[in-house]
Amino acid sequence: MQPKPNIVHLPVYQPGKPVDDVKRELGLSEVIKLASNENPFGSSPKAKEAIAREVDNISIYPDGAAVDLTAALAAIHGVNPDQIIFGAGSDEIILMIARAFLVPGDETIMAESTFPQYKHNAQIENAVIIEVPLKNGTHDLFSMLERVSDKTKVIWVCNPNNPTGTIVTADEIEWFLSKVPQNVLVVLDEAYCEYIENSSFPNGIKLLQKYPNVVTLRTFSKIYGLASLRIGYGVGRPDVIRSINQVREPFNTSRFGQAAALAALQDEEFISFCRHANKEGLAYFNSSFEKLGLEAFPAYGNFIMVDVKRPAQEVFDALLRKGIIVRGGHKLYPTHIRITVGSREQNEKVVAALTAVLQEIAVKV
Numbered sequence: 499m500q501p502k503p504n505i506v507h508l509p510v511y512q513p514g515k516p517v518d519d520v521k522r523e524l525g526l527s528e529v530i531k532l533a534s535n536e537n538p539f540g541s542s543p544k545a546k547e548a549i550a551r552e553v554d555n556i557s558i559y560p561d562g563a564a565v566d567l568t569a570a571l572a573a574i575h576g577v578n579p580d581q582i583i584f585g586a587g588s589d590e591i592i593l594m595i596a597r598a599f600l601v602p603g604d605e606t607i608m609a610e611s612t613f614p615q616y617k618h619n620a621q622i623e624n625a626v627i628i629e630v631p632l633k634n635g636t637h638d639l640f641s642m643l644e645r646v647s648d649k650t651k652v653i654w655v656c657n658p659n660n661p662t663g664t665i666v667t668a669d670e671i672e673w674f675l676s677k678v679p680q681n682v683l684v685v686l687d688e689a690y691c692e693y694i695e696n697s698s699f700p701n702g703i704k705l706l707q708k709y710p711n712v713v714t715l716r717t718f719s720k721i722y723g724l725a726s727l728r729i730g731y732g733v734g735r736p737d738v739i740r741s742i743n744q745v746r747e748p749f750n751t752s753r754f755g756q757a758a759a760l761a762a763l764q765d766e767e768f769i770s771f772c773r774h775a776n777k778e779g780l781a782y783f784n785s786s787f788e789k790l791g792l793e794a795f796p797a798y799g800n801f802i803m804v805d806v807k808r809p810a811q812e813v814f815d816a817l818l819r820k821g822i823i824v825r826g827g828h829k830l831y832p833t834h835i836r837i838t839v840g841s842r843e844q845n846e847k848v849v850a851a852l853t854a855v856l857q858e859i860a861v862k863v
């Protein structure tokens with residue numbers, strides 16, 4: 499048997515170590531995982547109640563068109579229902595966009611050091627990947643534009659960017675969109691947008707009115723705290739959404755996901771609590787890093803990437819031994835770690851552990 503030649507070199511996704519494994523292996527009673535940008539406050543109680551109500555229906559297929567959730571989001575965003583598509587997380591929408599739009603040899607442009615699923619799915623379709631290095635941890639839209647050719651089919655802009663946490667502003671993205679040919683699809687991945695109150699941050703869904711070649715991705719995995727239920731959505735022009743829908747599996751989102759997402763949307767109190775706590779957490783990390791003499795990229799989502807000025811792996815391992823799991827291992831940022839903003843207590847523990855680790859390493863040197 500011969501798999502597709504363009505997938506044989508692809509790595510199999512390596513999930514982070516489960517908290518219980520780390521506890522057992524290192525003999526720790528408490529482990530804090532701030533590695534996957536999950537919501538430290540869980541999810542809305544309304545979402546949990548909605549899931550409980552769905553339990554009796556688990557033998558029945560979900561609504562493949564997610565009609566109720568579509569209607570709710572269409573009203574919130576001021577778009578028509580035929581402009582929205584759901585995926586098993588926004589991960590699946592990225593997959594479907596690659597599947598629907600990229601054929602072997604098409605060019606697709608993305609930042610170098612961005613969310614890895616853009617490249618992964620484009621590789622599966624045998625597209626030509628063009629990675630444009632970040633500038634100061636931020637998308638370099640000028641250089642990305644320079645790489646557009648008549649073979650370009652899809653451009654990916656992760657805003658805020660994972661892993662660096664930086665944003666491109668409304669003015670910058672509008673400049674970019676005004677120059678990109680209208681036949682090139684621009685995917686704006688706004689997985690963390692609900693955390694942001696900054697008025698210079700663009701809303702991709704609003705940009706659609708002026709730039710119909712934009713598809714905006716959102717997710718219920720982050721501020722809504724529903725990561726395990728795998729539900730995210732895309733908003734775009736009806737014909738673009740139809741093309742993505744043509745490659746969608748019939749029942750790609752679950753009953754639990756749809757019901758919880760609908761309820762979560764209605765709990766503004768929970769969302770604003772999470773947004774506020776996250777803002778405080780980012781301010782706390784920024785001031786703590788400054789005291790430690792460390793520089794971080796400007797962070798807008800629920801995570802922050804900081805230069806620990808030592809090999810990230812060393813700091814990662816030392817933090818792990820203290821029961822703190824963060825994310826390191828970014829090829830272009832070998833001395834940076836990415837930390838998800840946790841609860842106040844978790845953030846204080848991370849800073850205390852990082853302070854101790856940096857001192858221990860300094861003593862050894």
Ligand SMILES: Cc1ncc(COP(=O)(O)O)c(C=O)c1O
Binds near residue numbers: 534535588659717729
């Ligand atoms: C930028 C970005 N896009 C998309 C996703 C995928 O999220 P999900 O598939 O859970 O919706 C993530 C998850 O970390 C992300 O950081």
